[in-house]
Amino acid sequence: MRGNFITLEGGEGAGKSTQAGLLAAWLREQGTEVVETREPGGTPGADAIRALLLEDDVPLTATAEAHLFAAARADHVENLIRPALAEGKWVICDRFIDSTLAYQGAAGKMGVDTVRAINASAIGDTWPDLTLLLRTDGDTGTRRAIARDGAEIDRFTNREFAFHRAVAEAFDEFAATEPDRFAVIDGRNDIETVAQEIRSIVTERLK
Numbered sequence: 001m002r003g004n005f006i007t008l009e010g011g012e013g014a015g016k017s018t019q020a021g022l023l024a025a026w027l028r029e030q031g032t033e034v035v036e037t038r039e040p041g042g043t044p045g046a047d048a049i050r051a052l053l054l055e056d057d058v059p060l061t062a063t064a065e066a067h068l069f070a071a072a073r074a075d076h077v078e079n080l081i082r083p084a085l086a087e088g089k090w091v092i093c094d095r096f097i098d099s100t101l102a103y104q105g106a107a108g109k110m111g112v113d114t115v116r117a118i119n120a121s122a123i124g125d126t127w128p129d130l131t132l133l134l135r136t137d138g139d140t141g142t143r144r145a146i147a148r149d150g151a152e153i154d155r156f157t158n159r160e161f162a163f164h165r166a167v168a169e170a171f172d173e174f175a176a177t178e179p180d181r182f183a184v185i186d187g188r189n190d191i192e193t194v195a196q197e198i199r200s201i202v203t204e205r206l207k
């Protein structure tokens with residue numbers, strides 16, 4: 001039987017990585033085989049593209065960025081996500097296609113439909129079964145990311161407030177359009193409250 005595919009989405013510092021780890025640990029306690037991964041990245045090829053996108057100081061157009069995120073995703077889906085699901089494992093992925101739709105498509109102004117088309121062959125029918133959207137106000141997320149990383153602010157984090165607001169609005173719109181796939185969670189709550197809510201949602205929707 002195919003495993004379940006869960007993605008976590010939201011702005012920077014929303015708590016996605018923290019909650020991905022807690023959810024994976026909780027599922028493993030119950031005997032579920034879990035693969036934890038993240039985007040961009042997750043395979044050697046996708047990690048090399050991640051370095052180009054997030055760490056190297058190479059100026060890129062929005063179109064080039066969107067194609068690179070999709071290229072990383074194609075490798076990640078084909079070499080890691082799809083095989084794991086086929087083996088019955090659950091895959092928990094920190095960011096996936098909705099990030100590209102929100103960052104490059106909506107906030108980056110390429111257009112959500114254009115970005116969706118670029119990603120069509122990268123993911124095929126490998127859409128998430130459940131997408132957990134962690135909502136925070138911009139300040140909370142940025143404060144958490146800065147407290148964690150100190151001065152290490154990558155070029156996505158450094159973008160202006162209006163860009164992050166456009167990202168947040170896009171995520172809200174996607175969740176409203178696809179309520180069966182998305183669950184919206186208040187990421188401003190403390191870590192254990194958020195984790196408990198996620199466990200309830202996963203139990204209700206997937207178990």
Ligand code: Z5A
Pocket residue numbers: 010011012013014015016017018019039040054069095096097099100101103104144145147148156157187188189190191194
């Ligand atoms: N990007 C894109 O443009 N297009 C795409 O297609 C994709 C990505 C896939 C990825 O950077 C950047 O790439 C991202 C979008 C862009 N940039 N932005 N902005 P990344 O993967 O390096 O970083 P990130 O995805 O933004 O994640 P993050 O900053 O690591 O945030 P997080 O995973 O949501 O948060 P966290 O690491 O779990 O928590 C942050 C800190 O807050 C940490 O110290 C925690 O202990 C603390 N924390 C977590 N939860 C709480 C609660 N509930 N209360 C208090 N403190 C908390």
